[in-house]
Amino acid sequence: MAGKETKKGRKTGLDEAAIRGLAEEAVFARGRAYRDEGAVSDVVRRGDTVTARVEGSETYRVTVRIDAGEVDDYACTCPYEWGGACKHVVATLLTLIEAPEEAQERPSLAVVIGSLDRDALARLLLRRAEIDPGLAGWIEAECAAAPGSDADPAPVAAQARAVLAGRYAERDYWDDYRPAGDPAELRDLVDKAVPRLEAGDGRGALGILEAVAEVFVEDWIETSGGYDDETLYPLFQDLGRMMAEAALMSDLDEDERASLADTMTDWDAALAEYGVEDSFALAVRALEIGWDPPALQAILNGEGGKDSGTWPPKGEADWTEGELTAVRLRVLDAAGRHDAYLHLARAAQAHAAAALMLVRLGRIEEAVAYARKAFGHPDDALALARALAEAGRAEESLAVAEAGLSFEPNESVSLRGAHSVVPLARWLREAATESGRADLALTAARAAFAGSLARADFEAARAVAGKTWTSVRRDLLKTLRAAERAPERTEILLDEGLVDEAVKDVGGAPGYAVPEAVLLRLMEAAQSSHSDWVIRVARSRADAIMDAGAAGDYAQAAEWLRRAALAHESAGLIDEWSATIEALIERHRRKYKLRPLLEALRF
Structure with a gap:
């Protein structure tokens, strides 16, 4: 199905296949039913x-955001959290492509607000604040956290408390509590400190973060009882x-550092009782040692010495x-202390960080030479290759990436973890193709697969x-x-027409390890040559769905049975199928x- 025209003549750029790719097959089927039953209403499109x-x-x-004809993001107020889009998102998208005339086209909020003068906008906000009790607190928190203003933590803490209380409002759900509200609001509270960090205002950022953290720790425990909330766990980190x-x-000063470190130690102790470990251990360590160790100062200043060039010192490395x-x-980067940055990156074996800084400083040859000497991980090579390409140094970029294909991914004491060569190989495949290096592109393609x-x-x-x-196909299949x-x-x-091998790969099991769409394709291809297998699987x-009484999945059960019926027909077993379907109906x-x-499955 091609992208549909809206009333304004814009194409959605979506089709049913793209929507299917966002959700599990059973979820898509439920979304289709919602769409067909007319459950979707008030569809409004504002810009993207x-x-x-x-x-x-x-x-x-x-809410769905569409960028360049593709679904960029989506959200729903339902509690679905099992991966992929929920049935409500599916139903909305199907409505958008199948009945675009139902979508009201309106200007984006940016356009609407931009048309107002200052006084009109102020009046609008004040009117809204009269009926929206939370708006005033939100505005106060935004203003208090804005760079250039005095960082007043009180409005930020109050907003954090309001968001968290709404998240754990009591609902009729197994007589328990479950998260409500938008997790993005929680993330937004933490991110209010980012502009101050970028501006080098550490004290202001710390005031905001301390206010948010105190509420997140104390109110989360009090309001939710330590509810197992996967949204908050990474926020604590x-x-x-x-x-x-x-x-x-x-x-x-020393007293301020010690006091804040004690506070965060208490937070960690409280969280540990609910299974949240070491959220603030890093900050406590930063407060305890700061920039004080003489060995660290020697490295930052570029001072030599046999044992002073490694950080952390031998025997003191931990996560x-x-x-x-x-x-x-x-912090060194934000402060413009580039020499100190390079000294520490090299001492800590943060090889990619050092090479990337050299590129930023325009020291390309030095960066490539350093990589040739120090790199041993595909991720490092990929980071540098990308930076060199962006700097217009295509030849050096390809050379660094090609060398990286031979690196073995492994853990080290540096700042990286274990990853495969695949991301590097994929990038090199495309970059070499664009540069006309067919031989190198094929080498990278082999490595990627x-x-x-x-x-x-x-x-x-x-x-x-x-x-x-x-010959390449033969090697890849091997x-x-x-x-x-x-x-x-x-x-x-x-895809390669090797149906017999594909059937053997699935085996005699129900095929749950294979995506449903693939299994259905295989059944269609194998219904004549492997009819017994198709019927059995x-x-x-189908029996698993029907016996469980999963009414929402009955349409999928019928689809499985349709495949069995076609296999019976291909095998000339129509009488057997007739007996089978009558027995199932009974x-x-x-x-x-x-x-x-x-x-409907009777012949």
Whole structure:
């Protein structure tokens, strides 16, 4: 289905296949049912943002952002949290492409607000504040946190308290508490300190962060009872990292540092009782040692000495100091202390950070030479190759990336973790193609597929192989067959017409390890040559749904049975299928939603 025209003549750029890719197959089917039942209303498009109401067990609000014809982001007020888009988002998007005339086109808020003068905007906000009790607090917090103003933590703390209280409002949900509200509001509170960090105002940032952290810790425990909330856990960690950065750029005296460190130690002790460990350990470490160690000062000043060139000192490396070194580098960068940055990056074996700083300083040859000597990880090579390409140094960029293909990913005491060569190989494949280096592009394509065993990388290798594809295909399939685990092996084999191998790869199990869409494709391709297999797997999948009484999935059960019916037909077993479907109709005769679907499967 092509992108549909709206009343204004704009195309959505979406089609059903793209929407299917956002959700699980069963979720898409439910979204389709919601759309067909007319559950979607009040669809409004403002610029690239679409909002809608969807009637389900409650009325839910959906927001979707579309950028360059693709879904960039989506949100729904429903509690769905099992990965991918929910059925309400699916229903909204289907409405947008199938009935664009239902979407009201309105100017974006930026356009509307931009048309108002200062007094009109003030009057508008004041009128809204009269009916929206939370607006005044939000405005006060925004103004208090703005760079250039005195950092007053009180309005920020009050706003944090309001957001968190709303998140744990009591609802009729298993007589318990569950998170409500928008997690983005919580993130926004933490991010209010970012402009001050970027401006070098560590003390101001610290005031904001301390106010937010105190509320997050104390009110979360009091209001939610330590509810298992995966949204807040990473926020606690981010607060700790940002407070460490603010502390290192602040002019706190010894008593202030000790007092704040004690406070954060108490926070960690309170959180630990609810399974949240060491959120503020990094900030405590920053406050305790600051920039004080003589060995650290010697490194920053570029002073030599046999044992003074490594940080942290031998025997003192741990995760806290490794993270703290990354924070120190950000602080030095913000302060423009580039020599000290390079000294510390080299001493800490943060090789990519050192090379990237050299590129930023225009010292390209030195950066490449340093990489040749120090690099040993694909991620480092990728970071530098990208920076060199952006600097217009294509030849050096390709050379660094090619060398990185031979690096073995592993853990080290530096600031990086273990990653594969795949991201580097993919980048090099595209960059070499753009530069006309077909040989290098193919080398990178082989490396990408060997590391990922992904269908997309198989197809990318086909695109760059040209006339050599026959031999390249043979090599890639050999690699695929030899792999112990390859999640997309079935789909690749199916794409290549190797149906017998694809069936063997799925095996006799119900095929739950294979995406439903792939399994359905394979059944269609195999219904004549492997009819027994299709019948067995399709019946297994359908019976599991029907026996569980999962009414919302009955349409999917019928689709599995349709595949079984086609396989019976291909095998000349129509009488057997007729007996089978009649037995199923009788067996499930009390399931009024299922019975018509089964009756439609009679020959």
